[in-house]
Amino acid sequence: MAQDARGEVYDLLAARGVSRRDFLKYCGSVAALLGLSEMYAPQIAAAVESGAKLKPVLWIAQGLCTGCTESMAQSRTPDVPTVVLDILSVNYWETVMASAGSDALKAITETVDKGGYILIVEGSIMNGANGNTLRVGGRPGREDVKEAAKNADAIIAVGSCAVDGGWVKAAPNPAGATGVSEYLASVGISKPIINLPTCPVNPEWIVAMIVDVLLVGKLPALDSKGRPTLIYGSTIHDNCPRRGHFENGEFVEKFGTVEEKKQFCLYKVGCKGPQTYTNCPYVRWNDRVSWCVESGSPCIGCGNFNWVDNDAPFLTRTSNVKLPGIGGVAPSTVGAVLGGAAAVALGVHAVVSGTQGRVGKGGPPETEKAYDRKKAAKGGDK
Amino acid sequence: MSGHGHYREAHPLPLMLSHWSNLISMIVLVFTGFYIHFPFFAGFMGAARSLHFFFMYLLLVTITARIIMAFTVKDTNQMGTKDRDWDWKNWIPQAENRHQLIETAKYYLFMRKEHVISAKNGALQKIAYLATIPLTYAIAYAGFAIYTPAHQWGIWPFFEAGLTAVGGDMNMRIIHYFLMWAIILFTMIHVYLANIYGVAPTKLMFFWIETEDPHDRYHQ
Numbered sequence: 037m038a039q040d041a042r043g044e045v046y047d048l049l050a051a052r053g054v055s056r057r058d059f060l061k062y063c064g065s066v067a068a069l070l071g072l073s074e075m076y077a078p079q080i081a082a083a084v085e086s087g088a089k090l091k092p093v094l095w096i097a098q099g100l101c102t103g104c105t106e107s108m109a110q111s112r113t114p115d116v117p118t119v120v121l122d123i124l125s126v127n128y129w130e131t132v133m134a135s136a137g138s139d140a141l142k143a144i145t146e147t148v149d150k151g152g153y154i155l156i157v158e159g160s161i162m163n164g165a166n167g168n169t170l171r172v173g174g175r176p177g178r179e180d181v182k183e184a185a186k187n188a189d190a191i192i193a194v195g196s197c198a199v200d201g202g203w204v205k206a207a208p209n210p211a212g213a214t215g216v217s218e219y220l221a222s223v224g225i226s227k228p229i230i231n232l233p234t235c236p237v238n239p240e241w242i243v244a245m246i247v248d249v250l251l252v253g254k255l256p257a258l259d260s261k262g263r264p265t266l267i268y269g270s271t272i273h274d275n276c277p278r279r280g281h282f283e284n285g286e287f288v289e290k291f292g293t294v295e296e297k298k299q300f301c302l303y304k305v306g307c308k309g310p311q312t313y314t315n316c317p318y319v320r321w322n323d324r325v326s327w328c329v330e331s332g333s334p335c336i337g338c339g340n341f342n343w344v345d346n347d348a349p350f351l352t353r354t355s356n357v358k359l360p361g362i363g364g365v366a367p368s369t370v371g372a373v374l375g376g377a378a379a380v381a382l383g384v385h386a387v388v389s390g391t392q393g394r395v396g397k398g399g400p401p402e403t404e405k406a407y408d409r410k411k412a413a414k415g416g417d418k
Numbered sequence: 419m420s421g422h423g424h425y426r427e428a429h430p431l432p433l434m435l436s437h438w439s440n441l442i443s444m445i446v447l448v449f450t451g452f453y454i455h456f457p458f459f460a461g462f463m464g465a466a467r468s469l470h471f472f473f474m475y476l477l478l479v480t481i482t483a484r485i486i487m488a489f490t491v492k493d494t495n496q497m498g499t500k501d502r503d504w505d506w507k508n509w510i511p512q513a514e515n516r517h518q519l520i521e522t523a524k525y526y527l528f529m530r531k532e533h534v535i536s537a538k539n540g541a542l543q544k545i546a547y548l549a550t551i552p553l554t555y556a557i558a559y560a561g562f563a564i565y566t567p568a569h570q571w572g573i574w575p576f577f578e579a580g581l582t583a584v585g586g587d588m589n590m591r592i593i594h595y596f597l598m599w600a601i602i603l604f605t606m607i608h609v610y611l612a613n614i615y616g617v618a619p620t621k622l623m624f625f626w627i628e629t630e631d632p633h634d635r636y637h638q
């Protein structure tokens with residue numbers, strides 16, 4: 037075993053106030069996240085230690101709000117995910133790296149030339165104006181992604197923006213934003229991509245994926261949309277601690293009420309948990325402190341595809357349907373108008389039927405079909 | 419319509435029972451569906467979903483059985499007779515319905531006075547009944563696509579493809595909801611037209627009560 041490397045890793049950790057014990061404990065929770073038993077913790081630690089030497093990471097930012105970087109970097113204490121990413125020699129991470137300008141960009145080219153690295157993309161690919169809605173280093177920003185994708189061992193799209201364009205892509209999408217998979221496919225690069233949607237991304241998932249790549253040496257099981265099934269395999273609703281209140285029909289009707297205090301189910305105030313596939317309820321957020329529903333907010337479905345257009349307005353049960361010339365209308369309004377119109381039409385029909393003496397018996401029967409009558413009048417084929 | 423007799427041969431027992439089964443399923447599914455869409459009173463969600471999940475299977479079984487019966491059961495195809503033929507002919511326009519579709523529409527829109535010559539079921543009626551079959555399967559498809567236990571089924575990719583096509587669970591839920599309104603609209607028009615010209619058809623369809631008419635061909 038690379039005793040030196042190991043020592044180096046723990047020195048680095050210690051310098052950031054993370055003890056060896058903390059680290060192993062964290063590796064245990066990563067194991068759990070990966071669906072492995074806690075017995076794998078030492079192996080995961082070893083993978084990270086050796087990976088530190090072997091696997092460089094490129095973190096490329098595109099059209100974004102930097103929220104995913106914030107999610108990784110900002111915490112009360114230097115948390116383990118941040119440190120782990122630090123340890124993995126991150127050769128390029130614009131937002132947090134010290135160097136800038138062409139020096140920094142050279143790191144991309146050098147890493148790509150050597151190959152064998154992990155590419156992480158944050159933010160949407162901005163295709164508007166031929167890619168010029170985002171320019172980096174004097175060329176369309178998306179060129180960096182294309183270049184970096186070429187020799188990557190694994191590509192991880194972090195956050196909804198990198199996955200499918202996220203909020204940047206919400207209608208009317210003037211920047212022509214898309215996700216990494218769609219963009220790479222359009223430039224003829226076909227590589228499996230790990231998609232980690234939510235807005236922002238959960239740091240624990242990134243670390244779990246990196247560890248998976250280091251430990252198993254191949255991509256984790258992905259669903260048809262490139263999401264790791266371990267993370268995105270079931271709905272929030274199916275794992276929600278408020279599910280009992282849902283089944284009992286106990287709902288928060290309005291914020292600021294006693295029902296809210298009692299932590300009733302948030303379905304009627306727009307919770308998108310039933311339509312959203314992530315493991316937020318048990319991995320949770322911010323060093324596992326809490327997560328949206330637990331802290332009292334309905335899930336706004338940020339882990340869904342096309343999530344802004346599909347899930348807004350966030351505090352109503354369904355999204356609106358867009359009707360030409362009218363705009364967004366709640367589905368229940370559309371239904372009620374259709375039903376009401378039909379009832380009125382049938383009412384009018386009944387009244388007219390009454391005046392025509394049809395009610396209860398129908399009109400007098402015809403003796404010959406209109407078609408035959410006309411034909412006969414024309415001389416027909418008789 | 420009403421200017422003729424209504425005999426049990428028009429709706430043999432299995433067809434009467436399947437209509438009952440569909441009616442009850444629909445009432446429960448629509449009620450619980452509205453509730454799941456927006457719980458308008460407290461304390462019923464668990465029951466609403468359980469009922470929905472039971473009656474959705476009953477509806478599917480009955481509809482499928484009804485299709486099989488169309489090819490295995492004989493009933494009357496013409497008005498005021500007891501002569502029986504394959505039931506499927508009541509679903510597909512036949513010789514008697516030829517050239518009558520537009521005339522039937524004109525009649526319902528008061529653009530002609532006389533009622534049109536037709537088979538037991540009119541051309542429009544046949545088309546509407548026929549449409550209930552794909553409509554039911556469509557709502558079932560949308561329903562299973564938003565039914566999370568279906569993810570474990572072997573045929574899940576078949577539903578997943580639909581989810582991808584419409585852009586996810588939320589859109590599929592809205593489609594499921596609108597398909598419910600399509601069924602409600604069908605039922606409103608259906609119930610209205612089945613009764614406005616006399617309640618004899620309903621008495622027969624629901625309670626198997628016959629209505630005699632001395633002028634029927636059958637008596638002559």
Ligand code: HEM
Nearest residue numbers: 447448451452454455474558561562564565591595598601
């Ligand atoms: C026949 C097969 C059917 C299946 C498999 C099915 C399945 C489902 C499922 C899984 C849900 C979501 C429940 C939840 O997750 O809590 C649902 C909701 C619903 N169902 Fe069905 N259903 C069927 C038929 C019907 C019918 C016939 C109607 C009405 C005519 C109906 C009306 C509704 C409505 C309105 C909702 C609420 C949708 C929303 O969230 O807005 N369903 N159904």
Ligand code: HEM
Nearest residue numbers: 419433437440441444547550601605608609612619620623
């Ligand atoms: C109170 C409600 C209802 C009434 C009074 C009613 C009445 C009738 C009557 C009288 C017939 C026979 C028509 C004839 O022979 O002239 C019929 C047939 C039919 N009804 Fe209904 N109906 C009701 C609800 C429904 C619902 C909810 C559905 C499905 C959504 C439905 C679907 C059908 C179909 C498909 C037929 C075709 C014949 C068959 O299945 O044997 N009905 N109904």
Ligand code: SF4
Nearest residue numbers: 273276301302307309
């Ligand atoms: S709060 Fe949301 S996720 Fe939780 S049970 Fe209610 S609807 Fe489901």
Ligand code: SF4
Nearest residue numbers: 316328335336338339
């Ligand atoms: S609970 Fe919903 S809104 Fe909150 S992070 Fe998870 S997916 Fe996003």
